Amino acid sequence: MSLLEVRGVTAGYGAFTALWDVSLSVAAGEAVAVVGPNGAGKTTLLRVLSGLLPVRSGELVLEGGVRLTGRSAHEIVAHGIAHVPEGRRLFPALTVTDNLKMGAFLPAARRHFAESLDRVYGLFPVLADRRGQRAGSLSGGEQQMLAVGRALMSRPKLILFDEPSMGLAPVMVLRLFDLIRQVRQEGYTILVVEQNVRQVLKIVDRAYLLEVGRIKMEGRAAELSEEDFVRKAYVGL
Amino acid sequence: MIDPIFLAEAAINGVMLGGILAILALGLNLIFGVIDIVWIVYVDLVMLCMYAIYFLSQVHGWPIWAAGLVSLGLGALLGVAVHVLVISPILTSPPINQLLATGGLLFFVQSFATFLWTTDHRSVRFSLPSFEVGGIFLPATRLIPFGISILAMLGLYLFLTRTYMGTAIRAVSQDRDAMSLMGANPRRVYVVTSAVGGLMAGLAGALLIFQYSVHPFFGGQFGPLTFMICVLGGLGNMVGAFVASFVMSEIISIAGVIWSTEMGYVIAFVVFIVMMFVRPGGILARRE
Numbered sequence: 011m012s013l014l015e016v017r018g019v020t021a022g023y024g025a026f027t028a029l030w031d032v033s034l035s036v037a038a039g040e041a042v043a044v045v046g047p048n049g050a051g052k053t054t055l056l057r058v059l060s061g062l063l064p065v066r067s068g069e070l071v072l073e074g075g076v077r078l079t080g081r082s083a084h085e086i087v088a089h090g091i092a093h094v095p096e097g098r099r100l101f102p103a104l105t106v107t108d109n110l111k112m113g114a115f116l117p118a119a120r121r122h123f124a125e126s127l128d129r130v131y132g133l134f135p136v137l138a139d140r141r142g143q144r145a146g147s148l149s150g151g152e153q154q155m156l157a158v159g160r161a162l163m164s165r166p167k168l169i170l171f172d173e174p175s176m177g178l179a180p181v182m183v184l185r186l187f188d189l190i191r192q193v194r195q196e197g198y199t200i201l202v203v204e205q206n207v208r209q210v211l212k213i214v215d216r217a218y219l220l221e222v223g224r225i226k227m228e229g230r231a232a233e234l235s236e237e238d239f240v241r242k243a244y245v246g247l
Numbered sequence: 248m249i250d251p252i253f254l255a256e257a258a259i260n261g262v263m264l265g266g267i268l269a270i271l272a273l274g275l276n277l278i279f280g281v282i283d284i285v286w287i288v289y290v291d292l293v294m295l296c297m298y299a300i301y302f303l304s305q306v307h308g309w310p311i312w313a314a315g316l317v318s319l320g321l322g323a324l325l326g327v328a329v330h331v332l333v334i335s336p337i338l339t340s341p342p343i344n345q346l347l348a349t350g351g352l353l354f355f356v357q358s359f360a361t362f363l364w365t366t367d368h369r370s371v372r373f374s375l376p377s378f379e380v381g382g383i384f385l386p387a388t389r390l391i392p393f394g395i396s397i398l399a400m401l402g403l404y405l406f407l408t409r410t411y412m413g414t415a416i417r418a419v420s421q422d423r424d425a426m427s428l429m430g431a432n433p434r435r436v437y438v439v440t441s442a443v444g445g446l447m448a449g450l451a452g453a454l455l456i457f458q459y460s461v462h463p464f465f466g467g468q469f470g471p472l473t474f475m476i477c478v479l480g481g482l483g484n485m486v487g488a489f490v491a492s493f494v495m496s497e498i499i500s501i502a503g504v505i506w507s508t509e510m511g512y513v514i515a516f517v518v519f520i521v522m523m524f525v526r527p528g529g530i531l532a533r534r535e
Binding site: 060093102104112113 | 417426
């Protein structure tokens with residue numbers, strides 16, 4: 011049984027259609043990547059999944075048959091899907107602790123705030139050292155940790171990562187993928203959208219190739235070489 | 248030369264007026280900071296609350312504290328009503344339309360008040376003592392509102408920094424979409440913000456009635472001053488609004504003693520215009 015199933019989703023902005031009949035699934039405990047070149051519709055896909063963009067046709071179904079289609083963003087979080095958005099989207103003028111507190115905004119998450127906070131600080135000790143600092147004053151790597159930590163605070167089942175390596179220095183990119191692997195080992199299910207094909211294939215079980223709004227390829231990460239994806243995605247053979 | 252004792256008294260009166268102005272400015276600024284709309288009608292809501300206090304205490308014989316509490320509730324209710332009935336349907340319209348809508352509401356409220364209650368000035372009579380400290384008179388009609396305004400600002404500060412909803416209000420003002428990804432319904436946050444902003448208007452009404460009479464055009468007396476303070480402090484900047492309130496009230500109060508009240512306002516507005524050239528982002532330019 012999949013934790014999340016996307017069935018034939020079409021979506022877009024105004025007259026522009028960014029996703030055409032996209033179907034994919036994520037099983038509980040799995041790590042799945044959606045890769046593809048710039049403008050393939052990866053971010054649009056995640057915006058649809060987190061309810062920031064409405065679906066035109068198709069269905070989003072959660073385990074147990076819960077339909078997420080047409081729900082708004084704040085309702086989808088309540089169903090156990092957390093989103094680490096592109097560009098992190100922290101609250102720059104709030105402290106590290108207050109950012110994490112907002113991650114636990116939902117009543118169900120609020121009840122476990124202290125426990126979740128200890129867990130996030132245990133996972134990312136550097137955040138504990140900076141707890142009183144404003145998020146805007148953190149380094150890029152620390153901000154990425156905070157964005158991940160904030161998503162964990164809602165006690166999600168599934169975490170969506172949107173281009174997590176974007177804007178990070180090459181050294182930080184390696185650290186970031188370690189960090190995602192670490193989150194994975196904590197037992198979370200992960201769906202990551204990424205341009206860095208080589209790195210992301212090392213940390214996921216399965217991957218989909220998204221190209222000009224359509225799924226072009228799918229397979230187990232171990233069987234898919236980076237070359238397959240790169241050739242398909244960038245050369246089109 | 249003016250007796251220094253008068254200047255000292257003016258400075259103290261300035262501080263006390265500043266407390267009330269700060270309540271007005273913080274309420275308006277909170278709404279702007281979160282929803283990005285300037286409620287032109289803000290001080291007219293204060294006027295409605297003052298009428299409520301006047302009628303309850305002077306006509307129906309309620310104790311003043313009870314009438315004041317009603318004013319708080321009425322303010323919050325009016326805040327929610329303005330948001331739900333006027334702002335919410337045009338939330339995605341261009342800012343100028345939103346500004347015009349709240350401006351139109353101002354004329355509606357003023358005309359309606361004139362129609363119902365005529366243009367008579369009405370005031371609540373207080374028989375409260377005055378204290379004299381070293382030749383300076385401190386009337387309780389100023390001390391009490393000042394004390395309450397400080398407590399209210401402390402309460403607002405604690406609400407915005409210590410509670411989930413208060414922190415969410417600040418978070419929404421920084422990134423609305425990100426806050427909906429945290430599970431907060433931005434619409435609900437907007438309604439709560441409007442209620443808190445309205446509550447501040449109700450409180451301001453309860454504090455102003457100690458010293459001012461109410462009439463349908465009361466908004467004209469404090470409205471422009473409130474906007475000026477918000478802009479001077481940097482729109483959306485709460486600390487800036489707090490500081491600007493006291494800067495403006497001191498100028499008005501001290502210049503009022505040296506020259507005249509009218510001159511006090513002239514100087515305050517000149518300072519404002521000059522400051523807009525020197526520091527267009529506000530006294531404390533808004534931190535990102």
